[in-house]
Every structure is written in structure tokens, then in C-alpha cells.
Amino acid sequence: MVDAVISDVRELSAPRRKSGMRRMLQRKSTIAFFMALPLLLLISLLVLYPAFYAVHLATLNKSMQRFVGLSNFTFLFKRETFWMVVRQSCLFALSAVFFKALIGFIVAHFVHNIPAKGQRKWRGMLLIPWVIPPAMSTLAWLWLFDPSYSAFNWILALFGFGPVAWTGDAYWARFSVILINVWYGAPFFLIMYLAALKSVPEQLYEAAAIDGASWWQRIWYVTLPMMRNIIAITVLFSTIVTFANFDIVQVLTAGGPIDKTHVFATWAFRLGIQGGDIPLGASVSLFMFPILAFCAIFILRDIHRRGNEAS
DSSP states (O other), rough: OHHHHHHHHHHHHHHHHHHHHHHHSSHHHHHHHHHHHHHHHHHHIIIHHHHHHHHHTTTBTSSSSSOOOOOOHHHHHHHHHHHHHHHHHHHHHHHHHHHHHHHHHHHHHHHHSSOHHHOOOOOHHHOOOHSOOOHHHHHHHHHTTTTTOOOOHHHHHHHOOOOOOOOTSHHHHHHHHHHHHHHHHHHHHHHHHHHHHHHHHHHHHHHHTTOOOOOOIIIIIIHHHHHHHHHHHHHHHHHHHHHHOOOHHHHHTTOSTTTOOOHHHHHIIIIIISSHHHHHHHHHHTTHHHHHHHHHEEEHHHHHHHHHHHH
């Protein structure tokens, strides 16, 4: 009798389990998770494993045979060059991202106001700096900044100005690195802002014009609020990429003159690969994490707060 009751219960519960599994598989979130699972595994393999391995390397001595804890970090904190690299990396990233965002915003407005037939041509031409590999384009800029055959110095000579040591002077070397990064990254801001501008309803501009709003007021009270999230995400992504920039600085100045243009990536390469101290180089590269984590938390928290206010 008991066995019969148990068998009946099993028969009744089996369809429920099957229907529950079927409902779970029919959920869009579950399907999306399984479709994204290969990408998540690939990210774990290519990003998380190297990150944890870098943390492990940072706790070893130069020969990578003995555990030294935080000694590499304390050694870096006592070096003036390290703090100079921190200042230069922050100056490089903040100034480059600011000018990329500003130029991208201005050019996006000009392209947005061009008739639809001519926009495709302008978008294609303005995206050329972004699609060229940075190392290749930096080689062309290196010729423009060459101390002996500089095209910029030739133009300055036509107007009666003396030659400029573009890569030989610390100030001009920093300016040159930032200029190339802005030239390379501004098209990314352009295409992101242009897409955001096309999503702003025209009725908002018409209503603002009826209320007597000027051109600047329409940008400040209509365009910027509608684009704020896109601007924040684009700035965050560009800040991460700019902080980790390696090829532009390495090809143009290699950190010179006298380490005045080193950023985290190039100095970590100098210490770890060229200097043979891989744990110390890993320690330098890991110092980028708290800075970028602070920027990400600050920007994403602001986006989440505005989203809650809007809802």
C-alpha cells in the first residue's frame, strides 16, 4: 500500500518538475545566460587568470623563487620615480580623455547637422584615425616630430619661429604624446556621441525653441541630460584604455627624456621585461587597478543614482 502511494506521488511530481524545467529554459534571462556562457568562460581564461597570476607574481622576489609579501609595493612607494609615473599617468589620462570628449562632442554636432546624404562620407573620413593601428600611426607622427626633418618645425620656420624639440624636451614630449592619443581616440567619442544625438527626440528641441531657448540652452538643458549616460560610459571606457596605453608612448618616446613621459604600462615594461624584474613590473601594473576601480565605481554609481531618480 505504501509503495503504491509513493509511486503515485512520483508520477504526479514528475510532470511538475518537467514543466518547471521547461519554464526555466523558456525564460529570456536563462537563455541569455547560456548563450553568453562561452564568452564568460573565455573572459575568465584570458582576463581573470592573468590578473590573479599577476597578483601572485607581485608577491615574489626578483628570481621568482621566494615569497616576499608586499615588499615590492613598499619598495615602489619609496621611489620618487614611481610617484612621478603616477602623476604623469593621471595627467596623461585626464587631459587626453577631456580633450577627446570635448572634440568628439563638438565634431559630432557638426556631423549631426549635415544632411543625411553627406553624413556617411564624413563619418568614414573622421573614423580613419581610429581604425589605423596606434603603433603604425605613431610612426608617422614620429616623422612629423623628428628633430632634424620635422614637418612641424619646417612650418614654424616659415613663420619665423625656431625649431621645437618635440620629443627631446619633457614638456613638449608630454604634449606630443597627449596630442597623438587625442587624435587617435577622438573618433571613438565622435561615433558614440553621434549615435546618442540621433536618439534625442526632435520634439524636445522644438519645444525648447518655442519656449525661447537659445542654441546653448538647448545643448545644456536638452542634449546633455539626454546624453549623460552615454557620455559617462564612454568616458569610463576611454579612461581605462588610456591609463593602460602602451604603444603610443613606447613608440614615440620610450618613456624619455629621463623617464618624463613614462606611464604605468611603459614603466612596468621597462622594469619587468627590459630590467628583468618581472615581479616588480607586475606590482607597477597592479597599481592601476585601485585607480581605475575608483573611477568605475564613481561613474557607475552616478549612473545608477540618476536611473533611480528617473524611475
